[in-house]
Amino acid sequence: xxxxxxxxxxxxxxxxxxxxxxxxxxxxxxxxxxxxxxxxxxxxxxxxxxxxxxxxxxxxxxxxxxxxxxxxxxxxxxxxxxxxxxxxxxxxxxxxxxxxxxxxxxxxxxxxxxxxxxxxxxxxxxxxxxxxxxxxxxxxxxxxxxxxxxxxxxxxxxxxxxxxxxxxxxxxxxxxxxxxxxxxxxxxxxxxxxxxxxxxxxxxxxxxxxxxxxxxxxxxxxxxxxxxxxxxxxxxxxxxxxxxxxxxxxxxxx
Numbered sequence: 001x002x003x004x005x006x007x008x009x010x011x012x013x014x015x016x017x018x019x020x021x022x023x024x025x026x027x028x029x030x031x032x033x034x035x036x037x038x039x040x041x042x043x044x045x046x047x048x049x050x051x052x053x054x055x056x057x058x059x060x061x062x063x064x065x066x067x068x069x070x071x072x073x074x075x076x077x078x079x080x081x082x083x084x085x086x087x088x089x090x091x092x093x094x095x096x097x098x099x100x101x102x103x104x105x106x107x108x109x110x111x112x113x114x115x116x117x118x119x120x121x122x123x124x125x126x127x128x129x130x131x132x133x134x135x136x137x138x139x140x141x142x143x144x145x146x147x148x149x150x151x152x153x154x155x156x157x158x159x160x161x162x163x164x165x166x167x168x169x170x171x172x173x174x175x176x177x178x179x180x181x182x183x184x185x186x187x188x189x190x191x192x193x194x195x196x197x198x199x200x201x202x203x204x205x206x207x208x209x210x211x212x213x214x215x216x217x218x219x220x221x222x223x224x225x226x227x228x229x230x231x232x233x234x235x236x237x238x239x240x241x242x243x244x245x246x247x248x249x250x251x252x253x254x
Contacts, residue, residue, distance in 0.1 A: 005037060006213050013217020017055040020163055020218070021062070021186055021225025027052065027160040030214060031104065034207075041100040043207050045092055046200025048159060049193045050211040055218035056190025062226020063183040070180075074187035080145045084152020085192040089199035092157045107158055144173065148188070155192040156199070162189060186226065 012033055016026030027048055034044035063069055092100070147169060155162040163185055170181045200206055 005210075009033075009037075009210060009213040010217040013051055013055075013214040013219075014221040014224075015217075016051070017058070017218035017221025017223075018225040019221075020052070020055060020189070021059040021182065021222045025160070025164055026055075026218075026221075027162075030218070031158075031160050034210065034214075035101065035104075037210075039207055039210070041095075041097045041104075042093055042200070042203075042205045045100070045159070046197065046203075046205035047207045047211040047214065049089075049197040049200055050206060050208075051214040051218040052159060052193035053190060053197055054215040055222035056186050056193060057222075058219040059186035059222035059226035060183075060190060062223050063186065066227065068179055068183045070183070071187070074184045076141060077144060077148045077184060078188045078191040080149035081152035081155065081188050081192045082195040084149045084154075085156035085196040086199060088153040088156025088158075089196035090156075091153075093199070093203050093205065104158060104160065107160060140173070144169075151188075152192055155189070156196040159193065159196070162192065186222070 012030055016030040018026070019029070020026035030051065031044060031048045034047055035041055039047065060069070095103070151162065151165055151169070154165070166185045166188060167181050170176045170184060176184070197206075
């Protein structure tokens with residue numbers, strides 16, 4: 001790693017952490033960046049999990065500081081997610097660099113469709129915290145656990161865009177507003193990233209110097225995003241993220 005790369009990685013980490021906490025998709029910037037910097041795809045994938053884990057801890061702390069947390073409901077979704085994360089991470093270890101880049105590029109474009117559709121459009125501006133999934137119907141809890149197991153597999157395999165998938169599920173199935181959704185999302189994503197990280201550490205697929213620089217940026221961005229929760233800059237960020245996703249998808253496919 002060259003010296004000039006450290007501030008670049010840190011700044012990208014701040015942006016990715018902030019975007020991940022506000023809505024999702026920050027890994028669509030950080031993960032391709034690591035690959036473009038020359039890391040093998042498995043190492044880039046594992047290194048990104050270190051940053052996501054730190055970011056999630058900071059984001060959860062930010063939401064908790066604002067009084068927005070329901071850990072019982074978050075844990076209900078996190079348990080099946082962590083099981084899926086281990087399965088997905090193991091699968092990603094065995095995928096070739098070329099195939100992983102193709103899968104990542106296609107995934108980026110698919111998630112871009114979710115970004116543009118914006119499943120939370122009707123939820124902005126509602127900040128009351130009322131959701132309590134634990135006390136919902138048993139069949140809803142069972143269905144959510146099944147869905148989050150497969151979300152965990154996806155998150156363990158590729159991570160990028162998992163936030164938007166969680167947002168779509170919680171807003172459409174549970175009727176949660178954006179603040180509630182994001183408080184659960186950062187918790188679940190953190191659990192997913194941590195257990196996937198353990199798999200990558202076991203297989204020695206972490207670039208620690210780059211990971212620490214990226215984690216520092218992601219952590220700061222996650223803390224800022226967790227405190228701001230919903231801001232007026234969300235539409236602008238989605239616009240910039242759209243441009244970045246398209247550019248990096250093209251770069252990965254060429």
